[in-house]
Amino acid sequence: xxxxxxxxxxxxxxxxxxxxxxxxxxxxxxxxxxxxxxxxxxxxxxxxxxxxxxxxxxxxxxxxxxxxxxxxxxxxxxxxxxxxxxxxxxxxxxxxxxxxxxxxxxxxxxxxxxxxxxxx
Numbered sequence: 001x002x003x004x005x006x007x008x009x010x011x012x013x014x015x016x017x018x019x020x021x022x023x024x025x026x027x028x029x030x031x032x033x034x035x036x037x038x039x040x041x042x043x044x045x046x047x048x049x050x051x052x053x054x055x056x057x058x059x060x061x062x063x064x065x066x067x068x069x070x071x072x073x074x075x076x077x078x079x080x081x082x083x084x085x086x087x088x089x090x091x092x093x094x095x096x097x098x099x100x101x102x103x104x105x106x107x108x109x110x111x112x113x114x115x116x117x118x119x120x
Contacts, residue, residue, distance in 0.1 A: 008062075009035055012043050016058055021049035033058075 013033040020027055028047050036057075037044040045058045072079065103110060 026051040
């Protein structure tokens, strides 16, 4: 088996460890997943719950993801301007939290800036 095939098999088994047993709710562990078959993108696995020993079948389709197409109503100039802006950081989030904490209104009022100024 190729190194790439081996990695894909491990990846598929690892994905299954993120689901839970339908009976007791415990997560499957890597050793609880057996690949029974795969053809193209379709994988068939047998699972055994490590807690209640319930057995089941899992069918999964795993495909290579393509880069999503970006759909936006921004102009090229707006897009470039936002690309050059710094990323939002924790201070920005805290500032927004403080702003919203004292805000009593709707989204339109917030966007138009029609809220009482800070007293100080």
